[in-house]
Structures are given as C-alpha cells and as structure tokens.
Amino acid sequence: MRILFVGDVVGRAGRTAVSELLPGMIRDWALDLVILNGENAAGGFGITEAIYQEFVDAGVDAVTLGNHAWDQREALVFIDRAPRLVRPANYPKGTPGRGSALVDTRNGKRALVINAIGRVFMTPFDDPFVVINDQLESCPLRSAADAIVVDFHCEASSEKQGIGHFCDGRASLVVGTHTHVPSADHQILPGGTAYMTDAGMTGDYDSIIGMQKEEPLRRFTTGIPSGRFEPALGAATLCGVAVETDDVTGLALRIAPVRSGGRLEPTLPRFWAG
Known part of the structure; x- marks a missing residue:
C-alpha cells in the first residue's frame, strides 16, 4: 500500500498548497491512502466543515486533529457527521467525535x-x-486492518519516540505532528513500523511555525501580547512522509520525507519516481 501523510496544514497558504499539489501526487504516485493533519487549517486555529470538505475533495482519506481541535466551535457539532475527521483518542470520555x-x-x-x-x-x-x-488490540494489523497509521500530536520528541517504539511491529506508520518542523529521522524501526518524529507543517516557512513573524517576535522580545497570531501568507511548502507497506504483513517496506513547493529544499520519494 502506498501511503502519504501530510503534516499540519496552516492557514490559507497551507490549504492552497494542498489543493494545488496533492491531486497530482495522488495521480503520479498512485497513492492508496492520504492522511492529513488539519488542526491549524482555519486561520491557524482549528478546522471548519467547509475546509474539511475541501480536503476530502482534494483526495484526503482522513483528517487528524490535535490540541486546536475545538478552536472553531462548529467542529464540536459537525465532527459527528464527518466520518473521516479524527480527533485525539485520549480526550476525555464523552468528547464529541472519534x-x-x-x-x-x-x-x-x-x-x-x-x-x-x-x-x-x-x-x-x-x-x-x-x-x-x-x-x-481492538483492530490489529493484518487480521482487522491492512494498514495502521498513528498520528501522535505531541511537543516532546522523546514522548514521540516512545510511542513509536511502543507501536513497533503493530502499526504501519507512527508519525509525529504539532511542532511544525520536519525532522530528519525517518526510518523503519526494528519491528517493521515506519517512523518520523515530526512530519513538519504544510505552510509558509518564512514565518514562526507558520505565523507572521511580527507578533511572535514582539512577544519574545517584550513579553507583551499586542495582537493576534495570524498565519503567514507566502508560498507554502507541503511537508509530509511517504510510506510503502507490504501487502501481506502491513508493515513498512520504504519510507521517505516529502517536501514540495515554497522555501524548503524539495525532496520526493525516489522509489515512486516514474
């Protein structure tokens, strides 16, 4: 199975990169499964139903969330009619969604x-x-699912690595999100699970984690908030990770980082070239 995971989409710039680049990747790489983290898609904070549908229309099969899941209050309602929208499983019992x-x-x-x-x-x-x-355990690899992807939305790289090794041999891919900077440690763990500490963001990298630089810099240098954080508006880099799995075991055969567009040096999975 050919899987593409797209890192945190930030604001309009990130959404534009997805709409412009993703359909071609699905076609050219014959992708079987596309997952995207959308918790920063609506002005940098949360997701709306219209944006969720925009991602689905672009070819996304599942949209994951994180700590900004409910910043757009409508998400609390529409998530129950959005079967491909997945919020953190360890939110308290009774939280809407899945x-x-x-x-x-x-x-x-x-x-x-x-x-x-x-x-x-x-x-x-x-x-x-x-x-x-x-x-x-409730939906094991091979017997109940042909592939399993875990998006671990987390600040600490050590905790992400812990989850990776904890899932090794039981998931096809464990990928970290949240810190908005692509890590260089993509690998296949000893048990066969593909792993990357952070997929990076899909957004404008002439920024501070996707936000226009002025307000974060002002807060860093003075300690005084003076306005809202606003997403950067320049050309975005689509960042993520590509994985190919074995059809028999569901475990990873190959893994590669993906960066396309914007400011970052491009890199694409060579094993799918041509």
Whole structure:
C-alpha cells in the first residue's frame, strides 16, 4: 500500500498548497491512502466543515486533529457527521467525535487511522500509551486492518519516540505532528513500523511555525501580547512522509520525507519516481 501523510496544514497558504499539489501526487504516485493533519487549517486555529470538505475533495482519506481541535466551535457539532475527521483518542470520555477511523483505501483495502495527543509540556489528557494500545488490540494489523497509521500530536520528541517504539511491529506508520518542523529521522524501526518524529507543517516557512513573524517576535522580545497570531501568507511548502507497506504483513517496506513547493529544499520519494 502506498501511503502519504501530510503534516499540519496552516492557514490559507497551507490549504492552497494542498489543493494545488496533492491531486497530482495522488495521480503520479498512485497513492492508496492520504492522511492529513488539519488542526491549524482555519486561520491557524482549528478546522471548519467547509475546509474539511475541501480536503476530502482534494483526495484526503482522513483528517487528524490535535490540541486546536475545538478552536472553531462548529467542529464540536459537525465532527459527528464527518466520518473521516479524527480527533485525539485520549480526550476525555464523552468528547464529541472519534479517536480512530477505519477507512477504505483506493486499492480496495482498509486502513485504521489513530490520532492521539501527548502529555509532556501539554494538557495532560488520558494516558496515550494505554489508549493507543487499546486501539491496536481492538483492530490489529493484518487480521482487522491492512494498514495502521498513528498520528501522535505531541511537543516532546522523546514522548514521540516512545510511542513509536511502543507501536513497533503493530502499526504501519507512527508519525509525529504539532511542532511544525520536519525532522530528519525517518526510518523503519526494528519491528517493521515506519517512523518520523515530526512530519513538519504544510505552510509558509518564512514565518514562526507558520505565523507572521511580527507578533511572535514582539512577544519574545517584550513579553507583551499586542495582537493576534495570524498565519503567514507566502508560498507554502507541503511537508509530509511517504510510506510503502507490504501487502501481506502491513508493515513498512520504504519510507521517505516529502517536501514540495515554497522555501524548503524539495525532496520526493525516489522509489515512486516514474
């Protein structure tokens, strides 16, 4: 199975990159499954139903969230009628929506998409290790799902690495989101799970984690907030990770970073070239 995970989409610039670049990637790479983190898609904070539908129309099979899941209050309502929208599974019991989704892929198989949020340097919700383990045991790789992708939305790289090794051999891909900077540690772990600490953001990198520089710099240098954070408006780089899995085991055969457009040096998966 050919899987593309797209890192946190920030504002209009990020959405434009998705609409312009993703359909061609799906076509040229014959992608079977596309997952995208959309928690910063609406002006940098949250997601709306219209934006969710925009991603689905572009070819996205599942949209994951994170700590900004409810910044747009309408998400609390429309998530229940958006079967491909997945919020962190370790949010408290009774939170609207779902923490995982079993989706049909383009090659006629089924993939489980799990979203969870970290606790180090973040709001300490339920234990992500326990919650992810429950998800993996209730829908195991091979017997119940042809592929499993875990989006771990987390601040600390150590906690992300912990989740990666915890899931090794039980998931096709564990990928970190939230910090908006692509890491250079894409690898296949000893048990066969593809891993990357952070997929990076899909947004304008002439910015401070996707936001126009002036207000963050003002706060850093004076400690005084004087306005809202606004998404940067320049050309965005679509960042993510590409994985190919074995049809028999569901584990990873290949992994490569993806960067296209904008300011960052481009890199594309050579194993899908041509």
